[in-house]
Amino acid sequence: QLQLQESGPGLVKPSETLSLTCTVSGGSISNTNYYWGWVRQPPGKGLEWIGSIYYDGRTYYNPSLKSRVTISEDPPKNQFSLKLTSVTAADTAVYSCARVSGPRYYAMDVWGQGTTVIVSS
Amino acid sequence: DIQMTQSPSTLSASVGDTVTITCRASQSFGDWLAWYQQKPGKAPQLLIYKASTLETGVPSRFRGSGSGTEFSLTISSLQPDDFATYYCQRCHSSSLIFGQGTKLEIK
Numbered sequence: 001q002l003q004l005q006e007s008g009p010g011l012v013k014p015s016e017t018l019s020l021t022c023t024v025s026g027g028s029i030s031n032t033n034y035y036w037g038w039v040r041q042p043p044g045k046g047l048e049w050i051g052s053i054y055y056d057g058r059t060y061y062n063p064s065l066k067s068r069v070t071i072s073e074d075p076p077k078n079q080f081s082l083k084l085t086s087v088t089a090a091d092t093a094v095y096s097c098a099r100v101s102g103p104r105y106y107a108m109d110v111w112g113q114g115t116t117v118i119v120s121s
Numbered sequence: 122d123i124q125m126t127q128s129p130s131t132l133s134a135s136v137g138d139t140v141t142i143t144c145r146a147s148q149s150f151g152d153w154l155a156w157y158q159q160k161p162g163k164a165p166q167l168l169i170y171k172a173s174t175l176e177t178g179v180p181s182r183f184r185g186s187g188s189g190t191e192f193s194l195t196i197s198s199l200q201p202d203d204f205a206t207y208y209c210q211r212c213h214s215s216s217l218i219f220g221q222g223t224k225l226e227i228k
Contacts, residue, residue, distance in 0.1 A: 037217060039165075046222040047157075047165065047208055060215040063122055096164055106212035107155035107170035114164055 002026040004097050004112035012091075012119050018084040022097030022112060023077070030055050030075050033102045038071060038082045040093040041114075048093075052100055053080055087119045123148045125211055127220035133228040138199045142223045144192040144209035152188040153212040159222075160205045169194065170212070196225075 008020035022036070029036060037052035051061035053071045061069045065084070073080040084091060094116050098108040124147040134140045144154065152172035157165035167176045169185035172192055182197040196203055204227050209220040 039219075046206075047159075047210075047219040049210075049217040049219060052217060062216075062218075098164075100217065101170075104167070104170040104174075104176075105153045105155075106214060106217065107167050107176075107210070108157075108165070108217070109167045109170075109176070111164035111166075 002099065002110050004099065004110060006095060006097050006112045006115040008115060008117070010116055010118060012087055012117060013121050014088055014119055015086055018082070018087050018091060018095075018117055018119075020082045020095055020097075020115065020117070021079050022081070023079050024099075025078070027099075028075075029073060029078050029080060035100045035102070036071075036073070036080045037098050037100050037108060038095065039098060039108070040091075040095045042090070042093040050082065050084075050095075089119050091117070092119045093117060123150060123211055123216065123218060125209055125218050125220040127207075127209055127223050129223060130221065131224045131226060133226045134199055135228045136199050136201060139195065139197045140199065140225065141196075142194045142207055142209075142225075144187075144194070144220050146190045146192075146211060149189040150211060150213065152192075154185075154187070154192050155210045155212050156183075156185055156194045157208045157210065158203075158205045159208065165208065168207075199225075201227075 038050040094114040096114040099110040101109040156169040159165040
């Protein structure tokens with residue numbers, strides 16, 4: 001069964017770059033029926049879509065974060081990654097990766113458990 | 122950019138009740154909308170996609186409806202396990218915006 005696992009530093013200093021990786025097991029990120037996304041949730045707040053990447057490398061980002069976000073993929077490693085530049089305390093959140101399902105009309109049907117990232121000096 | 126607004130933000134109900142959560146879009150976009158349930162400390166779980174299609178394994182007491190700009194999630198005969206936070210999401214290939222969430226609390 002498909003599983004997603006986020007990894008990366010749990011503490012990032014202000015103004016630096018947050019970098020996270022999502023490792024996919026039990027399925028290929030090159031499957032053309034699916035694409036992959038990142039979502040975050042600040043403490044006590046709601047879900048925020050960060051961006052998504054297609055199997056062909058196309059990316060789409062939340063306009064509110066677009067200037068600071070890069071999502072990329074590494075098919076040989078079956079991973080995709082998130083970079084968020086110039087972070088501030090407002091970027092402190094649980095970051096989760098998820099599969100976006102074409103057969104389910106672009107709903108996010110499989111999620112990682114999430115990883116907490118704190119922005120602090 | 123399309124914005125998604127859920128109401129109410131908080132809903133108090135009792136076991137056995139039927140409740141409805143509404144999700145409104147700032148622009149019409151058809152029916153590519155999903156609903157999720159999230160419990161504290163857990164990842165969201167997909168309940169419904171394409172506005173009204175139940176995800177595999179989700180109990181039939183969950184029902185989604187709507188299209189265009191107004192959507193709803195109705196939960197019938199509330200069970201203790203249903204008390205959680207619910208999110209709608211506009212599902213488009215280039216945009217997956219969430220509503221702000223509705224917390225369903227036990228009265």
